[in-house]
Amino acid sequence: MHELAIAQELSYIVLRTADKEKLSAVSGVNVIFGRMIQVVPEIFEFAFRESVRDTIARDAKLQIDIIPVRVKCSECGGETDVDEMFIKCNYCHSRNVVLIQGKEIYIKSIEGE
């Protein structure tokens, strides 16, 4: 249930930003999670709803983008989106790779008036 802790932090950022921007209502919240974070969208949606209940973000549409785990090969420079978290270059099959994407827990933007 790391979804709950992430959702609480997200609502803090959303409400603080809305306050700063003098929004009267937040209509959309856009987040990005790397696949390695293993966020379950349905659980996250539920946790987010709980976190923004009784706030100006209560009706916000939550858009969750899950992005793949990506590695860059240190041998050939190729970039591979890896399945099943198994870290290997698709081009030269080297395991000498660096993880360049997949652990993101980002808020991209919010929408509102």
Next chain:
Amino acid sequence: MEIKILKNILDRNQDRADEVKKELHSRKVVMVNLISSPGAGKTTLLERTLEAIGNSLRIGVIEGDITTDRDARRLERFGIPIVVINTEGGCHLDSHSISKVLGLFDLDNIDLLFVENVGNLVCPAHFDLGEAFKVALVSTAEGDDKPAKYPMLFSEAKVVLLNKTDLIPYTNFRMEMFVSDLERINPHIPLIQLSCTTGEGLNEWTGWIRKAVARELSREDFS
């Protein structure tokens, strides 16, 4: 109107973790975040570790538990500084909870501070506590599929300990499967096989942790 933000949602946890890390560095304390499932043997590992190196390293423990102080009571006989954090339902520790209890320790008289995280392979892997590194502990009785199912932890950890090797004959644990999955997720991570019951492999672990503490303390940013 769209307002671009693009920042880490866990920024507040990260900022506090950075403060904790700075404080620990200035007091020359190496903090280790010990993560496993419930029942893998975290507390038993700490008992064996304290028996083996408790005389030569000054060790403290932060016990993270959802409720009760049972783990802490098992360590009382060592007479070391122990602080319990009850998360009251929370499934992981975060940097704020660590920051709150750090002042309860006499940090100038501690070399190695173990954090026994809440038993859970998912959530604790995402929250930096300000530790020097994470240790992942798994036991053979849990099955050989843990690296494949919980890649974040095995990707973040500095070492993997495989406990309860004495039970392998009584389980369907396949060592080749475990090792090959682990290598595919984190090709260079050291794996130490041990049994806290028989003592097998414990020397390798205590040797590793001693070296790791020495290596951390010799880093330039520890001052």
